[in-house]
Amino acid sequence: MPPTPPRPARRHLSRPVALVALLALAGCGAPPQLRQQATPVPTTAATATATAMPGATPTLPPPPPTPAPTGTPGDQLAVPCSSGPSGDRVVALLRGPARVLPRGVRVTVGTGPLCAGGWQYTVLTVAGHEELQVVTEGRPTALKLVTAGTDVCSPEVRAAGPPGIRTLACDGTPGA
Template sequence: MRTGAAVLAIVSLGFLLTACKHETETAPPLVKPSLLSQEPLIPVLPPTPEITTAPADPYASPSSSPSATGFPESQVSYCNGRPSGAQVLAAVRRVRTNLPAGNGVTVQKEPVCSGSWQYTVLSVADSEPLRVITKGSPGSLTVVTVGTDPCTVEVRATAPIAFLGAVDCN
């Protein structure tokens, strides 16, 4: 009787192993295909006199064209004064009236742009730096968020993918 039970156990184990091996060969991938097709994020380089824009995106489609502001959404580049750090600071002062006056707030990192989105870092006296996200043309900037963590739901849901990488909202 013991021999019969042992043979039955071995045969059952063999069927189980065969079924598991077959299932793993035909199982769908664990990662959704849509996640595999996303473009990689583009890093933003610190400003230097020789470099005025971030490197071009090798994965951008040839048909990607600049937005109304002149910046393509497929990459992040320095705004080169469109808007300037002073214009971003003025927009922030319109919504945050409690900021220190005069030299109490300065531009720590000039704006970088992607499409109609801009990202700027401001230094505030006796406080942590403010990370600012704005949208729109230089003459009519809208402050989307300002604070120490700019990655709000609106930013994550509507900003260009390349911009999210530059702002560290991955």
């Protein structure tokens, strides 16, 4: 009787390799994207779990993302100011305390003032110069100059300005 050929060694090695691979994959847990969608576990339950299993590091789901501030409906769109300031008031600020415009230069209001969230946006036509964009904030009787120039998308406007003003100052899109 002829000798029986030996069994291939691969058959015996493939089971342990497959078992190790399955164990490695089983220990990974859910990917971070799926953990974020899971319902958050209350903090007290997570602490109790951590206490019950010494040596285990508790994995808490990340806090839900904080929505970007959207502001109030009056902040979203810059519209003609119903209770001021007037264009003349903006020009007076630029000629007076702000010292942006000399007294003798001829200025006309091209756009605005448009208001959103206590801020104002105005475009002035200055004789012999480019249009001057102006961003102010505050009450009509106590205006504060935020910025003025041909590009008013300043860090302050981006960070603190209401969306309606940011849209006008940074995107150049009319608000009304």
